[in-house]
Amino acid sequence: MASTAPPAVDVFTVRTAGVGAGLVATLSTLLTGEELARAARFVRAVDHDTFVIARALVRTTLSAYGPTAPRDWRFETNAHGCPFVVPAQAGVPGVAFNLSHTSGLVALAVTRGRLVGVDVERVDRVLREDVAGRFFAPDEVRDLRALPVDTQARAFFDYWTLKEAYIKARGMGLAIPLADFAFTLAPPAAPAIRFVDGFDDRPERWQFWQAWPTDVHRLALAVTRDDTDHALAVTLTDTSPEALVA
Numbered sequence: 001m002a003s004t005a006p007p008a009v010d011v012f013t014v015r016t017a018g019v020g021a022g023l024v025a026t027l028s029t030l031l032t033g034e035e036l037a038r039a040a041r042f043v044r045a046v047d048h049d050t051f052v053i054a055r056a057l058v059r060t061t062l063s064a065y066g067p068t069a070p071r072d073w074r075f076e077t078n079a080h081g082c083p084f085v086v087p088a089q090a091g092v093p094g095v096a097f098n099l100s101h102t103s104g105l106v107a108l109a110v111t112r113g114r115l116v117g118v119d120v121e122r123v124d125r126v127l128r129e130d131v132a133g134r135f136f137a138p139d140e141v142r143d144l145r146a147l148p149v150d151t152q153a154r155a156f157f158d159y160w161t162l163k164e165a166y167i168k169a170r171g172m173g174l175a176i177p178l179a180d181f182a183f184t185l186a187p188p189a190a191p192a193i194r195f196v197d198g199f200d201d202r203p204e205r206w207q208f209w210q211a212w213p214t215d216v217h218r219l220a221l222a223v224t225r226d227d228t229d230h231a232l233a234v235t236l237t238d239t240s241p242e243a244l245v246a
């Protein structure tokens with residue numbers, strides 16, 4: 001009998017535009033004092049609200065993975081600022097998450113026993129500098145500039161989100177030089193990564209996945225695979241901010 005493998009990674013998105021002050025205040029009750037203090041330091045209300053919604057999403061979602069109430073999850077950060085669940089929390093073996101926010105959208109990826117990174121970006125923003133030329137690997141710049149000119153602006157975000165998802169899965173952020181690894185994009189094949197000589201990683205260790213959660217938001221996911229895995233199952237769920245209220 002064929003067995004159905006459980007999803008390896010669950011990705012959740014929340015649209016943040018137009019969320020009212022009352023709901024933000026309710027979601028704030030799920031946050032710790034430290035998180036509320038951080039929220040209070042944002043100058044722009046939109047950044048405050050996005051932070052609160054993102055932390056509420058993390059907390060309520062993780063509570064489906066272990067017997068811990070949303071308010072009771074405890075996190076630490078590594079030397080590069082990557083937050084992780086304090087491992088000793090009872091009943092939650094190896095749950096791992098990564099969070100991303102951009103204008104209008106928050107994304108959360110959750111898995112067990114794997115490294116995971118997620119990135120979302122708005123593709124309708126105008127960049128003031130040549131980010132690809134400055135930061136991407138030479139092969140990526142070449143491939144991007146070989147595309148029809150009118151598709152390059154959107155395609156840029158394919159590379160950007162994948163590169164961010166990878167460095168976030170490694171938990172190292174920009175401590176990994178962005179030109180030290182390059183993506184090959186040849187849909188419908190999954191994105192493939194390769195590294196400069198001497199780089200401390202193996203392409204076979206990774207699976208990448210992309211989605212359009214909205215018309216203007218590009219999402220990329222990076223997750224480590226087992227040696228026995230072929231394609232890991234990924235789910236994408238759009239959650240309303242109201243649904244985060246416990």
Ligand SMILES: CC(C)(COP(=O)(O)OP(=O)(O)OC[C@H]1O[C@@H](n2cnc3c(N)ncnc32)[C@H](O)[C@@H]1OP(=O)(O)O)[C@@H](O)C(=O)NCCC(=O)NCCS
Binds near residue numbers: 098
């Ligand atoms: C911090 C960084 C990890 C992601 O930054 P970002 O893409 O601006 O922001 P995102 O919204 O996607 O991710 C931020 C979240 O990632 C998590 N995070 C922070 N540091 C992290 C790290 N080292 N590794 C993984 N996740 C990290 C946090 O949860 C953070 O949200 P929080 O502060 O509300 O908890 C880092 O990669 C960075 O500064 N990137 C700059 C972006 C850039 O210039 N890219 C060039 C084009 S590729």
